Amino acid sequence: MAFVTLKDMGSDFHRLERFDGEDFVRWQRKMHFLLVTVKVYYVILNPRRPEPGKNEEESVAKTHERLRWDQDDEICRGHILNGMSNTLFDAYHTVKTAKELWNQLERRYIIEDATSKRFIISNFFYYKMVDGRSVMEQFNGIKSILDRYSQRKLVLDEFIVVTSIIDKLPPS
Structure with missing residues (x-):
């Protein structure tokens, strides 16, 4: 011991x-x-x-x-x-x-901290993926935002997350 x-x-x-x-x-x-x-x-x-x-x-x-x-x-x-x-x-x-x-x-x-939660939520919902940057790099940016969600014990339905990420994909 x-x-x-x-x-x-x-x-x-x-x-x-x-x-x-x-x-x-x-x-x-x-x-x-x-x-x-x-x-x-x-x-x-x-x-x-x-x-x-x-x-x-x-x-x-x-x-x-x-x-x-x-x-x-x-x-x-x-x-x-x-x-x-x-x-x-x-x-x-x-x-x-x-x-x-x-x-x-x-x-x-x-x-x-409550103010920063609102900031994180708006970061996720207004995040736009663009052409010219790799999809994985941009996905990692989104994942970082979602990690901050879990750190603050915010819960976001998986279906909403997946749908939002698909909607954020660039047209190409």
Whole structure:
């Protein structure tokens, strides 16, 4: 049985593409997986335990749990920020908690993702094949658009796809 250290896992994290404002949902899924792998995603789901009041005593276990959450929140926030382009890092590095950062990114880029879905749909329906370029090259262009459909979990009936592609063929 092979043991994987955090150092070994950290060396593979550089493979995550930096988020530059494009394909947020894909980046978010990859980042979610990374945060679950390092066991810090829970800070996005669970709020921080409040500090005890002036007259309250806190058990050692609860203090340890609260301090652990603070540390994991900083690790989670750091991984999210590290997964961003320099421009986005500069824009978001002042956000205090991982949950707040995650929510701000969702609010901003889910809306833009919906706009990009409309763009992809219109790209497919208005795509025209032309003479002078190989049919396979143009088919690969259409396939690329359809791949982006599936990445965004858009469903298009196969009959409509086939009929549309036939209609896009050049007259020759």
